[in-house]
Amino acid sequence: MTEYRELSEVNKIAEELIPKMGWLDLPRIKFLVLIADRSSYLGKCSKATGKWRHLTNVDYVIEVWDNYWATATDNQKRALLLHELLHITSREKDDGTIVWGIRKHDVEEFLRVVEQYGAWSLPLEELLKAHIEYESSKQEI
Ligand SMILES: [Zn+2]
Secondary structure, rough: OOOOEEOHHHHHHHHHHHOOOOOOOOOOEEEEEEEEEOOOOOOOEOOOOOHHHHHOOOEEEOOOOOOHHHOHHHHHHHHHHHHHHOOEEEEEEOOOOOOEEEEOOOOOOOOOHHHOOOOHHHHHHHHHHHHHHHHHHHHHH
């Protein structure tokens, strides 16, 4: 059985992250917690389009999976919500209207390729560099 509920903790963390997203305007985002025994994702960002956008007055729905959220650390919760918020893009058209979109991941790869060939592509090199910077920033604190 699949159900959804709202959780103030999700909204609270998102409210802290949203001002730093750099969007051209504020999209209308609804945050939901997915209650299900299984989920193929920890979090998901969906763009509401057409009739659903019109009927709901929502631009995006961000879901987090309850089973993951319940055991996640604060760091993991923030990382998951930042991940989902980064799927949201905004750009300005020539007439000044803002177009909202969905951004794909910076990196998509199989573990087996990395195990055999390391960070062989530019996105993977950048991912590795970002991880090294993160690890060294943790040590400075
Ligand atoms: Zn994603």
